Amino acid sequence: MVLSGALRVTEAGARVYRRTWRASVISTFLNPVLFLLAMGVGLGSLVDEGGGGADLGIPYLTFLAPGLLAATAMQTGAGDASYPVMAGIKWRKTYHAALATPLDVRSLVIGHIGWVTIRLVFVTVVYAAIMTAFGATSVLEGLASVLPGVLTGVAFAAVVTAYTARLERETGLAALFRFGIVPLFLFSGTFFPVSQLPDTIEWFAFVTPLWHGVSLCRSFALGIDPRVAPWISIAYLIFWVALGTWLSIRLFRRRLVL
Amino acid sequence: MSYLVEATGLVKRFGDFTAVDGVDFGVRPGEAFGFLGPNGAGKSSTMRMIGAVSPVTEGELTVLGRDPAVDGPAIRARLGVVPQEDNLDEELSIYENLVIYGRYFGLPRKVIDPRIDELLDFAQLEERRHSRVEPLSGGMKRRLTIARGLINQPELLLLDEPTTGLDPQARHLLWDRLYRLKQQGVTLIITTHYMDEAEQLCDRLVIMDKGKIAAEGSPRELIDRYSSREVLELRFEVGGQDSYLEELESLASRIEALPDRVLLYTDDADETAAAVHAAGIEPEYTVSRRSTLEDVFLRLTGRRLID
Ligand SMILES: Nc1ncnc2c1ncn2[C@@H]1O[C@H](COP(=O)(O)OP(=O)(O)OP(=O)(O)O)[C@@H](O)[C@H]1O
Ligand SMILES: [Mg+2]
Numbered sequence: 161m162v163l164s165g166a167l168r169v170t171e172a173g174a175r176v177y178r179r180t181w182r183a184s185v186i187s188t189f190l191n192p193v194l195f196l197l198a199m200g201v202g203l204g205s206l207v208d209e210g211g212g213g214a215d216l217g218i219p220y221l222t223f224l225a226p227g228l229l230a231a232t233a234m235q236t237g238a239g240d241a242s243y244p245v246m247a248g249i250k251w252r253k254t255y256h257a258a259l260a261t262p263l264d265v266r267s268l269v270i271g272h273i274g275w276v277t278i279r280l281v282f283v284t285v286v287y288a289a290i291m292t293a294f295g296a297t298s299v300l301e302g303l304a305s306v307l308p309g310v311l312t313g314v315a316f317a318a319v320v321t322a323y324t325a326r327l328e329r330e331t332g333l334a335a336l337f338r339f340g341i342v343p344l345f346l347f348s349g350t351f352f353p354v355s356q357l358p359d360t361i362e363w364f365a366f367v368t369p370l371w372h373g374v375s376l377c378r379s380f381a382l383g384i385d386p387r388v389a390p391w392i393s394i395a396y397l398i399f400w401v402a403l404g405t406w407l408s409i410r411l412f413r414r415r416l417v418l
Numbered sequence: 419m420s421y422l423v424e425a426t427g428l429v430k431r432f433g434d435f436t437a438v439d440g441v442d443f444g445v446r447p448g449e450a451f452g453f454l455g456p457n458g459a460g461k462s463s464t465m466r467m468i469g470a471v472s473p474v475t476e477g478e479l480t481v482l483g484r485d486p487a488v489d490g491p492a493i494r495a496r497l498g499v500v501p502q503e504d505n506l507d508e509e510l511s512i513y514e515n516l517v518i519y520g521r522y523f524g525l526p527r528k529v530i531d532p533r534i535d536e537l538l539d540f541a542q543l544e545e546r547r548h549s550r551v552e553p554l555s556g557g558m559k560r561r562l563t564i565a566r567g568l569i570n571q572p573e574l575l576l577l578d579e580p581t582t583g584l585d586p587q588a589r590h591l592l593w594d595r596l597y598r599l600k601q602q603g604v605t606l607i608i609t610t611h612y613m614d615e616a617e618q619l620c621d622r623l624v625i626m627d628k629g630k631i632a633a634e635g636s637p638r639e640l641i642d643r644y645s646s647r648e649v650l651e652l653r654f655e656v657g658g659q660d661s662y663l664e665e666l667e668s669l670a671s672r673i674e675a676l677p678d679r680v681l682l683y684t685d686d687a688d689e690t691a692a693a694v695h696a697a698g699i700e701p702e703y704t705v706s707r708r709s710t711l712e713d714v715f716l717r718l719t720g721r722r723l724i725d
Contacts, residue, residue: 161491164524168522168524171521172518172522175510175518176507176509176510179509180509252509253503253505254505257501257507257519257566260469260471260494260497260499260501261494261523261570262492262495262522262523263491264490417471417472417473418432418466
C-alpha cells in the first residue's frame with residue numbers, strides 16, 4: 161500500500177520533470193565538463209608537475225574525478241530535496257493536493273526520495289561517462305563509482321528533505337547551501353586528501369557523510385585502500401538515509417496533517 | 419444507514435484554540451448540503467476533517483460509513499475535494515494536472531484518458547487542454563480544480579468556497595456545473611459565505627458561527643423560522659438614523675440597525691413603507707425585498723456574513 165503509493169509519487173516526479181528537464185539536463189552535462197576541465201586538467205597539470213602526483217600516486221585528474229562524482233551527487237540530492245520540497249509544502253501546495261487522495265505521508269516522502277534516486281542514477285551515470293571521456297578513469301572504474309555516488313546523493317536528499325520540512329522561509333535553504341553544502345564540497349576530501357588538513361578538521365571530515373561517499377567512490381573506482389572500511393562507510397550512509405526518511409515522515413506529518 | 423456523513427459532538431482544536439466546537443450534522447445521499455458562515459467560523463476545518471486529511475480532536479465522525487482515523491485512504495479514494503485555495507501544479511498543463519491526480523488514485527491511463535476528455539468538456543476547458551495552468555483565469559482554475567476532484571468519479575464532492583473571488587458570470591457557470599453533478603447523483607458538501615450561493619445550491623444547510631452551529635434546515639425553513647417574509651431597508655443621511663429607531667421599532671415586527679441602514683422585518687414591505695411615510699419619516703431611499711439567509715444569520719448572530 162505504502163509502496164504502490166510511493167511509486168505513483170515517483171511517477172509524478174518524472175512527469176513534472178518532463179516539463180522542466182531542459183535546464184537541469186544542461187547542468188548535468190556541463191557541470192562535470194567544466195569541473196574536470198578546470199580542476200582536473202588545468203589545476204591537475206600543476207599538481208602533477210609540482211610533485212603532488214607523486215604523493216597521490218596517480219594523476220590528479222584520476223584522483224579528483226570519482227570524488228567529484230560523489231560531491232555532485234550530494235549537490236543534486238540536496239538541490240532536489242530543497243526548493244522542490246518547499247514548493248510542495250508551501251509555494252504550490254502540491255503536497256496538500258496529493259494528501260487529499262488515497263496517498264499518505266509515508267508514500268509522499270518515500271516516493272519523493274525515490275524520484276530523487278532516479279535522478280541521481282542519471283546524473284552519476286552521465287558523470288561517469290564524462291570522466292571516462294576525459295581519460296580520468298576506465299569505463300569500468302567510472303561505472304563502479306555510480307552506486308556509491310547514488311547512495312551519497314540519497315543520504316543528502318533524505319536529510320535535506322527533513323530539514324526543508326521544518327522551514328518557514330526559504331532563507332533557510334540559502335543558509336543550508338552556504339554553510340552546509342559548500343563547505344562539505346570543499347573539505348570532504350574531494351579536492352585533496354583530508355590528511356592535509358589540521359587534525360581537528362580532519363576528524364570533523366570523518367563525521368560528514370560526504371567524506372564517506374568520496375572515500376567509497378574513490379576506492380570502488382580506483383581500488384585505493386580507503387582509510388575506513390567500505391562497509392562502515394556504506395552502513396554510515398544507509399544510516400543517514402534511514403534517519404532522514406524517518407525524520408521527513410515525522411516532520412511532513414507535523415507540517416501537513418493539521 | 420441514512421447518512422453519508424455524520425458528525426456528533428465534533429471538535430477541532432489547534433493548540434488551545436477551538437476552531438470547531440462540538441457540532442452535529444448529517445448529510446444524506448444525493449443532497450447538496452451547505453455550511454454557511456463568516457470568516458473563521460470553522461467551515462474549512464470541518465471540511466478537512468470530513469476529507470480525512472485533518473484528524474478529529476474530539477467527537478464522532480463517520481464518512482461513507484467509515485472512521486477517517488482508521489480508513490483515511492479508503493475514504494479519500496471515494497471523495498472528491500475542491501479546497502478553498504487552488505493547489506494545482508501551475509507549472510504543468512491542465513492535462514498533466516489531471517493525469518497526475520488520476521494516477522494518485524491508482525487509476526490506469528486507459529481509464530484516465532477518456533475521463534479527462536469528459537471532464538474537460540464538462541469544465542469547458544477543452545481548448546486549453548495543453549495550456550499551462552499559471553496564466554489561466556481564476557474561474558478556469560476553479561473549474562479545473564473541480565474537474566480534478568472528479569477524476570475518481572467520487573460519490574461525495576467537498577467544495578470549500580467554490581466561487582469565492584470569481585466574477586458573477588464565472589459563478590453562475592460554476593453553479594450550473596454543480597447543479598448538473600447533483601442531478602447525476604453526486605452528493606455535494608459546500609461551504610460558502612455567500613447567502614445567495616447557499617440558497618441556490620443547498621437543499622439543506624447549517625449556519626455556522628465561531629465553531630458552533632447556530633441553526634439547521636433548508637433555506638426556506640430557516641427563513642420562515644428566523645425571519646419575516648419580507649424586509650424593508652431604509653437608508654438615511656449619515657448619522658441620521660439613530661433618532662428614528664424607536665419610532666421604526668413600533669412599525670415592524672422586528673428591526674435591525676446596521677451602521678449604514680435600518681432593516682425592518684415585516685410580512686408586507688410595501689405596507690410598512692407606506693406606514694413609515696405616513697409617520698413622516700423620510701429616508702434617503704427605501705428597498706423592499708424578500709428575506710434571505712443573510713437576515714437569518716443576522717438574527718442568529720447579530721452580525722453580518724460578510725463585513
Ligand atoms: N492550522 C491551523 N492552526 C491554527 N489555527 C487554525 C488553523 N487552521 C485554522 N485555524 C483557525 O481556526 C479558525 C477557523 O478556521 P477555518 O479555516 O476553519 O474557518 P473558515 O470558516 O473556513 O473561514 P474562512 O471563511 O475564512 O475560510 C480560524 O480562527 C483559524 O485561524
Ligand atoms: Mg475556509
